[in-house]
Amino acid sequence: MFVFLVTFALETPEDNMKTLVEMIQSQGDWGRISNVAYALHTPLSQQNLFESLAPVLKEEDVLYVVPLRRPFVGKGPAELDKWLDEVLPY
16 A cells, blocks of 8 residues: 555636546545645556546646655644655655
8 A cells, every 4th residue: 555645736627627637536535635735655666647637637737746754743733743644655
């Protein structure tokens, strides 16, 4: 299993944001960091995850899939911090 930061910027979010978020959430266990950033615990490789999400993107949209590892520093909801502490590899 891998943990990735999936973050995106959509040129016209009203067109495909709901679909993209649903696609992200369907790929494994997830934690919402913000409206446009999710931590995702998934069996998919980085490339396979990107390729599974890319079809919903338009030419001007941005999507990054970045590996997450320990240590991490941040301030967020206690539930998210606890989840990250449980799933992030060293």
